[in-house]
Amino acid sequence: MTGRGGFLGWHTRAALRETGTDTTAIAVGEQFEAETAVGALNGATRLIHIAGVNRATPDQVSAGNIQFAEQVSEALRRAPEPPPVVVYANSTQTGNGTPYGEAKARAGEILALASQEVGAQFLDLRLPNLFGEHGRPFYNAVTATFCHILSTGGEPRVDQDKELTLLHAQNAADLLTGATTPEEQGNLEVTKSVSGLLGRLRELASVYDRGEMPDLADEFDRDLFNTYRSYTIETRTPITLTRHADPRGSFFEVVRSHGGTGQSAFSTTVPGISRGDHFHRRKVERFTVLAGQAVISLRKLFTDEVLNFTVAGDAPVAVDMPTMWAHRITNTGTADLFTSFWTNDLFDPSKPDTISEVV
Numbered sequence: 001m002t003g004r005g006g007f008l009g010w011h012t013r014a015a016l017r018e019t020g021t022d023t024t025a026i027a028v029g030e031q032f033e034a035e036t037a038v039g040a041l042n043g044a045t046r047l048i049h050i051a052g053v054n055r056a057t058p059d060q061v062s063a064g065n066i067q068f069a070e071q072v073s074e075a076l077r078r079a080p081e082p083p084p085v086v087v088y089a090n091s092t093q094t095g096n097g098t099p100y101g102e103a104k105a106r107a108g109e110i111l112a113l114a115s116q117e118v119g120a121q122f123l124d125l126r127l128p129n130l131f132g133e134h135g136r137p138f139y140n141a142v143t144a145t146f147c148h149i150l151s152t153g154g155e156p157r158v159d160q161d162k163e164l165t166l167l168h169a170q171n172a173a174d175l176l177t178g179a180t181t182p183e184e185q186g187n188l189e190v191t192k193s194v195s196g197l198l199g200r201l202r203e204l205a206s207v208y209d210r211g212e213m214p215d216l217a218d219e220f221d222r223d224l225f226n227t228y229r230s231y232t233i234e235t236r237t238p239i240t241l242t243r244h245a246d247p248r249g250s251f252f253e254v255v256r257s258h259g260g261t262g263q264s265a266f267s268t269t270v271p272g273i274s275r276g277d278h279f280h281r282r283k284v285e286r287f288t289v290l291a292g293q294a295v296i297s298l299r300k301l302f303t304d305e306v307l308n309f310t311v312a313g314d315a316p317v318a319v320d321m322p323t324m325w326a327h328r329i330t331n332t333g334t335a336d337l338f339t340s341f342w343t344n345d346l347f348d349p350s351k352p353d354t355i356s357e358v359v
Contacts, residue, residue, distance in 0.1 A: 001013075001023045001024070001025060001026065001047075001048045001049075001050065002025075002026045002027075002028050002048070002049050002050055002051035002068065002072060003049075003050030003051035003052065003089070004023060004025040004026075004050070005025070006050065006051070007130070007132070007134070007135055007136060007140050007169065008050050008089060008130060008169055008172060008173070008176075009050050010134065010301075010302065011132055011133075011169035011170055011172070011173045011324075012048065012050070012172075012173040012176050012177065013301070013302060014170075014173070014279075014281065014301050014302075014324045015170060015173035015174055015177055015179065015281065016173075016177055017279075017301065017355060017357065018281065018355045021177075024040040024044070025040075026040050026041070026072065026075070028051050028067070028068040028071050028072065029051075029064065029067065029068065029071075032071045034071075034074060034075060034078070037071070037072070037074075037075035038075045038078045038079050040075075041075050041076060041079040041082055041083060042079045042080055042081050042082070043081045044082075044083040045083055045084070045085070046083050046084075046085045046086075046087060046177070046178065047072070047076065047082075047083045047085070047086045047087065047120075048087045048089070048176050048177070049068070049069070049072050049086070049087065049088050049089060049111060050089040050176070051068050052064070052065050052068065052089070052091075052104070052107075053065050053068075053103075054100055055139070058099035059099075061099045061100050061103055062099045062100075062102065062103040063103075064103075065100070065103035065104055065106070065107045066103055066106050066107055066110065068107065069106075069107035069108075069110040069111050070110055072111065072114075073110050073111060073113070073114035076114045076115070076118055076120070077114055077117060077118060079118075082118040082119075082120055083120060084119075084120055084121060085120060085121045085123065085178070086111060086114075086115040086120045086121070086122050086123070087123045087125060087176050087178075088107070088108055088111050088122070088123065088124050088125065089125060089127060089172075089176060090104055090107075090108055090124050090125055090126045090127065091104050091126060091127060092126045092127065092128045092165065094108065094126060108124050112124065123182060125172075125175055125176065125182060125185070127167060127172055127175075128164075128165035128166065128167050128189060129141055129142075129143075129164050129165060129166050129167070130166075130167055130168075130169050130172055131143035131144065131166055131167075131168060131169065131223075131224070131227055132168050132169030132170060132223070132226075132227055133169070133226055133227055133229075133230035133322070133323055133324060134230050134300075135147075135169075135227070137149075142164070142194060142197070143166070143197065143201075143224075143227060144227075146197070146198055146201050147201065147227055147228045147230075147231045148231050150201060150202065150205045150228070150231075151205070151228065151231035151232050151235065151236075152231075152235075156198055158194050158195050158198060160194065161193055161194050161195045162193065162194055163191055163192070163193055164191070164192055164193070164194060164197065165189050165190075165191055166189065166190045166191070166192060166197070166220075167185075167188060167189050167190075168188070168220075168223040168227075170223070170281055170282065171188040171223075175188075190220045200221070200224060201224065201228060204221070204224060204225050204228055205228055207258060208225070208228070208229070208232070209236075211239040211240075211241070211256075211318065212255075212256040212257070212258065213255055213256065213257040213258060213262075213284070213286075213344065214258050214259075215257075215258045215259030215260055216257075216259070216260040216284060216344045217259050217260035217261070218260075222260075222282065222284065222344065223282070225284070226282065226284065226322075226323045229284075229320065229322060229323075230322055230323070233298070233307070233322050233325075234307065237298075237307075237309065237319060237320065238296075238309050238311065238317035238318060238319045239317060239318040239319070239320070240317050241253060241254070241288070241316040241317055241318055243314075243315070243316050252316045254286070254288045254318065254340050254342060255286055255288075255318070255342045257344075260344060261344065261345055261346050262342060262343070262344055262345075263342070263343050263345070263346050263347060264340065264341070264342050265340070265341040265342075266290075266338070266339070266340055266341070267338075267339050267341065268336045268337065268338055268339075269292075269294075269329070269331045269336065269337040269339065270331065270336060270337075271331050271332075271333060271334055271335070271336075271337075272330075272331060273330070273331055274328045274329065274330040274331075275328060275329050275339075276326075276327050276328030276329055276359070277326065277327075277328045277356065277357065277358045277359055278326065278327070278354050278355055278356050278357055279301065279321075279323075279324055279325055279326045279327065279355050279357045280321065280323055280324075280353050280354060280355070281323060281324060281353055281355070282323060282353055283323070283343055283344065283345055283353045283354070284320065284321075284323075284343060284344040284345075285320070285321040285341065285342070285343045285344075286318050286319070286320050286321070286340075286341070286342045286343075287318070287319045287320075287321065287327075287329055287339060287340075287341060288316060288317070288318050288319075288339065288340045288341075288342075289311045289312060289313050289316065289317075289329075289337065289338070289339050289340075290313050290316070290338040290339065290340055291313035291335075291336075291337070291338040292312070292313055292331060292333045292335055292336060292337035292338055292339075293310075293311070293312045293313075293331070293332050293333035293337070294310075294311050294312070294329050294330055294331055294332055294333070294337050294339070295308050295309065295310055295311070295329070295330050295332050296308070296309045296311055296319045296327065296328070296329045296330075297309075297327065297328050297329075297330070297359045298321070298322065298325045298326070298327045298359070299325060299326045299327075299359045300322075300324070300325050301324050301325065301326065301357070306359060310332075312333075313338065326357040326358065326359045327359060328359045
């Protein structure tokens with residue numbers, strides 16, 4: 001895979017983690033090493049070319065995208081056992097007359113020719129505006145910028161209102177990996193105006209800022225909500241819950257959902273034992289300790305830093321599990337831990353969206 005360290009590359013690696021598929025990075029540009037690239041491609045099942053240049057001078061954009069394709073094609077031709085499938089993360093802007101569009105088109109031609117020469121199937125995926133968790137504000141896409149501004153209490157503005165074709169990065173990753181066929185791409189895309197996108201994000205943020213769950217019945221809303229949540233992890237976790245107590249005992253709300261499906265579960269955990277050590281690609285999940293003491297730990301995939309939150313039943317808080325972060329809860333007390341779990345979807349054993357990953 002080229003571009004493995006970028007936004008789409010990270011999402012693609014996370015998607016492949018579900019099937020336990022390993023990926024090898026191929027550096028391009030000045031870091032390109034032909035022998036290393038040949039070794040990576042030899043015996044691989046699929047080549048995914050994501051790396052590209054879109055923020056530079058027109059000459060740099062043109063030269064960079066073409067150079068990357070030429071380097072990958074060189075390695076492909078030299079591999080003794082080249083991958084049988086080559087996938088190109090192209091753009092819907094390809095061939096639109098701009099330096100970027102023309103360079104993407106030319107890169108596609110270079111890759112297609114090399115694929116043909118080695119007998120590989122070539123898939124030219126023309127991806128629209130991508131959005132998703134951990135996009136870079138003011139760089140990757142307008143969705144990332146809006147989410148960042150809203151999550152920090154700012155007020156985004158629309159400079160140019162136009163229609164956008166949007167595709168969640170996890171759906172794009174499934175297209176690149178072959179989990180979803182190219183024929184299904186149109187069904188995964190959503191068209192929104194820039195102002196409409198901002199309006200929906202404002203609604204989702206407004207509900208979540210109260211600690212509540214918005215209506216997640218629509219898959220696009222769910223993906224947009226997970227995208228917004230990725231900008232609030234360190235600043236708004238955990239969510240404080242209001243505890244009401246009197247001589248009879250205590251009461252607090254665990255979750256208030258505004259629509260869609262939902263499933264609640266309850267567990268007891270003996271001292272010193274952990275639950276979890278997995279991640280979700282799309283599922284929204286909330287942990288709430290009802291009684292006892294615990295530490296909830298989170299780690300973003302492919303990173304080493306772990307966020308630890310100390311929680312207790314007598315000071316109730318909700319900790320929402322960010323998508324594509326490994327997480328677990330550990331009983332750190334001396335008595336049994338009582339925990340409530342809520343998810344936005346009904347558990348389906350055939351599609352559990354619960355992938356083993358040690359925090």
